[in-house]
Amino acid sequence: MKMKKNLIALLAGLALTGAAYADTTLTNTPAWDGSYSISPWGVANTATYGQTFTTGAVDTVLNSFSFYLGSVNVEYKAYVAEWDGSKASNIVWTSGVESANVGGSGFQQVDTNTGNLQLNANTKYVVFFSTSGLQSGFGGTTSWGYTGDTISGGNLVFFNNGDNVGALTTQVWDSTQWYVTNSDLAFQATLTAPVPEPETYGMMMVGLGLLGFLARRRKQA
Numbered sequence: 001m002k003m004k005k006n007l008i009a010l011l012a013g014l015a016l017t018g019a020a021y022a023d024t025t026l027t028n029t030p031a032w033d034g035s036y037s038i039s040p041w042g043v044a045n046t047a048t049y050g051q052t053f054t055t056g057a058v059d060t061v062l063n064s065f066s067f068y069l070g071s072v073n074v075e076y077k078a079y080v081a082e083w084d085g086s087k088a089s090n091i092v093w094t095s096g097v098e099s100a101n102v103g104g105s106g107f108q109q110v111d112t113n114t115g116n117l118q119l120n121a122n123t124k125y126v127v128f129f130s131t132s133g134l135q136s137g138f139g140g141t142t143s144w145g146y147t148g149d150t151i152s153g154g155n156l157v158f159f160n161n162g163d164n165v166g167a168l169t170t171q172v173w174d175s176t177q178w179y180v181t182n183s184d185l186a187f188q189a190t191l192t193a194p195v196p197e198p199e200t201y202g203m204m205m206v207g208l209g210l211l212g213f214l215a216r217r218r219k220q221a
Helices: 002-019 165-169 198-220
Strands: 024-027 048-054 061-070 072-083 088-094 098-102 108-118 124-130 143-148 156-159 183-185 187-192
Touching (some): 048 183, 061 072, 061 124, 088 108, 088 165, 124 156, 156 183
Antiparallel strands (some): 048 124, 048 156, 072 098
16 A cells, blocks of 8 residues: 555656646746837947846746847847856856847847756856957947846846956956846746656656556455
C-alpha cells in the first residue's frame, strides 16, 4: 500500500509539472499610455537601455522579450544577463547584430527571440539593447516606451557606456536617479517551465504500468 501511495504522489507531481507548461507573459503594456517615453539612445549618448525582472520558481525558460521603440534607425545587439543590483554580472545570451527601423511618430514593438533559454529560478536578470561597439559617434533621438513602477521585482536601467562593451559587466550602470528606480520600460517577456527530460516521461509510463498491475491484482484478490 505504501508503494502505491508513493507512485500516486509521483504521478500527481509529474501531472502538476506538465500543467505548468503554458507560457507566462510578463508585461506592463496595459499600464503604458502608448506615448510616454524616455530618450535618447545611441553610442554618443546612452548606448544601453534595459529592464530587470526576477524569475519565479517554475517558469524559468525565457523564450522572447520585447521593447517599444519610436523614431529609430540603428544597429544594436540584444543581451540577457544576470543583474547584481548595479550592473550586468554574467551575460548568458547575446544576439547577432540587429537593425531597428521605426519611422513616423508612433512606437513599434521590437521583439527578440531567445529560443529556449534556461534561466535560474528566483534570480534577477536584465534584458537590454546596446549600440556599443556598433555605431561609434551615433547620437539619435530614439524614444523608448516608459511607464511607472509596474514590473514587480524589476525596473528600468540604462548605461552611458558609449563604445565600451566591456564596461557592461565591469562598471556600475547609470541607474540611480529616482525616475529610474521607480519606473520600467514598456516591456514584455514570455517564459515557460522547463520541458521534462525523456527519462521523466519514462518514469511516468512505468508508474502508470505499476498502478495498472496493482489494480488488477487487487481486483483478482
